[in-house]
Amino acid sequence: MAIPVETFFLDPASLGTLQARIQQMIAGGILSGRFRRGEKLPSTRKLASHLGISRITVTLAYTELLANDYLAAKGRSGYFVSENAPEPPPSAAVPSRGDTVDWTRAIGQRFTGGSTPVKPQDWASFRYPFIYGQADPTLFDHANWRLCALQALGARDFTALTTDYYDQDDPKLVEFIARHTLPRRGIVARPSEILVTLGAQNALWLTAQVLLTQRRLAAIEDPCYHALRDILTQSRCRLAPVAVDADGLPPDAIPDGTDVIFTTPSHQCPTSATMPMARRTALLDRARDLDAIIVEDDYEFEMSYLSPPSPALKSLDGEGRVIYVGSFSKSLFPGLRLGYLVGSEAFIREARALRASVLRHPPGHIQRTAAYFLSLGHYDAQIRRMARTLAERRRVLEDAIQSQGLTIAGRGTFGGSSIWMRAPDGVDTGQVALDLRGAGVLIEPGAPFFADPVPAAPFYRLAYSSIPAARIGEGVRLVAKALQNATRH
Incomplete structure (x- = not known):
């Protein structure tokens, strides 16, 4: 070069x-x-x-x-x-030009220091990666995705590739979401009620920015998706963590004065609890009494391979009170960064304007590629392939857990891609996770999911979306051995 x-x-x-x-x-x-x-x-x-x-x-x-x-x-x-030129040292970097700014005073708002853990970028090099949310290359349809990308880059789609949609989205992708994806969750929505986002996390951020102020109160599940807590903390709203039980978020525990309720009813994150129909109705009633908005994160509904999922909370909403967050990250690949918001036009209008001021819209060629992959049936075929594989891996994982005498704290009723585990009391799973890395094992400690990390130490998560079934048994054996060693100490 x-x-x-x-x-x-x-x-x-x-x-x-x-x-x-x-x-x-x-x-x-x-x-x-x-x-x-x-x-x-x-x-x-x-x-x-x-x-x-x-x-x-x-x-x-x-x-x-x-x-x-x-x-x-x-x-x-x-x-x-020259090939014989001196090699720069590993720490070589662009030399500093000097910085005399007092950044402790200049920075008006901080976004670092949240609870979201940093996952290793080299996770695929670990032999036993019980890591959540990463793509398994053996399950992805590379060939058809490549063909769809080539089609999206072709002359016929030049407008979709190059147009600045400003605050709009690719109509083909929006149409597919409205006509095919949402009806599977019992949701009927017009294009004006759908906004494409850069993944579910971007959707949650947009929602928090539009709905919350420093005076408003947001109720969140405890434990919950740690990145959501970071988002809400950055919004400076008041937070009310509500402890979940075996059925998810208990409506009666949501405090008076709550303005926005964040929940994962179909597949609680991280416990995998599924909210029963009676409780979903009670949650809608509680939100009506509080005049609160519900934000439903339906992040893993496609992974329902054990039995059909319950209807989305949004499908039961007759008042426009529920905002629905969906994502293609878990079913396609996380690097795609495509999700969507569904809500009343008044809300979507504001979210659309905010998105336009930050990033206009997700890249047009990515939207069009996804639209082709979805509409040509490749997406459904991939979901079926993933369902078969995940069902087998889950069976192997549950057998291994039982044989090693480990304790399950929660598992999805309809499927999913992870199991929530409990270690013996007094065991710091954060330290266990560090110890296991030397043996090529990755697990996720539970502390970051809790508002108060102290009681979270005994919990951890085992995901099986990225580990071959043949390696699960040995990986679980190593986890059990590490927990036994931690118990002795």
Whole structure:
């Protein structure tokens, strides 16, 4: 690869002759890692013209760098960074230019320090990744996704590819969501009541920004999706964690004065509890009494392979009180970052305006690719394939858990892709998770899911969407061994 001449600048503060300064500039680029072995440098004529200096000066600098083995000359091809050039140290980075700003005073609002844990980027290198929310490449339909992407990039779809929709979305994707996805959850919605988002988390953020202020009270499940708690904390609203039970969020425990209720009724996160129909009706009644809005996160309804899922809370709503959050991340792949909001037009109008001020809309070619993949039947075929595989993995996992004498704290009635576990009292599963990494095992400790992390230490989550069935038994054995060791200590 050629290094663009535009990246070369002489530091006006550097000392020495022009020739020495050019040598320092190039050697510094190599030592910092900006210029890499085998990359081609600009010709002496082009660099001299760019810097406004004599060509002979550049030639002499290159000659000196050749002698020191920083550069190599290849016949008439030009000059390249030598294969024998010094390797930059692992910590090499762009040198600091200095920073005199007092950022503790300049930053008006902080977004760091939340409870959302950082998952290892190299999770796929672990032999036993009981990690939630990652895609299994063996289950994804690469071939048909590629064909749909090529179709979306074709001349016939040039408008969808290049148009700035401003605050609108690809009509083909919106139509599919309205006519095919939502009816499966018993929901009827017009296009004006649907907004495409960059995943469910973006949908939750938009919802929090539109509905909440510092004076309003939001009720959240405890434990709950940790990123939701971070979002609500950043919104500066008042928070009321409500402890869930075996049936999910108990309506009677929602405090008076609540303005917005966040819930995962079909598949509570992380306990996997499913809210019974009677409680769903009671929750709607409680919201009506409070004149509150309900935000229903239906993040994993496609993973209902054991039995058909219960109707969505939104499908039971006759007052427009429920805002529905859906996502394609779990059923396609998380990097797609496509989700959607469904709600009354007045709410969607404001959410659409907010989204437009931040990112306009999700990229048109991504929306159109997804629309083709969905409408051509590839999505349904993938869901069926995933359902068969996840059902088998769940069976193997449950057998392994039973054989190792581990304790299940919650599992989805209709399916899902994880099981909520309880360790013996006094065991810090955060430390157990760290210990297990050395054995190639990834588990998710429970503490980040709770508003108060102290009682959460005995819990952890085992997900099975990204681990082959053949490795589950040995992985669970290692988990059981680590828990036994932690109990002894």
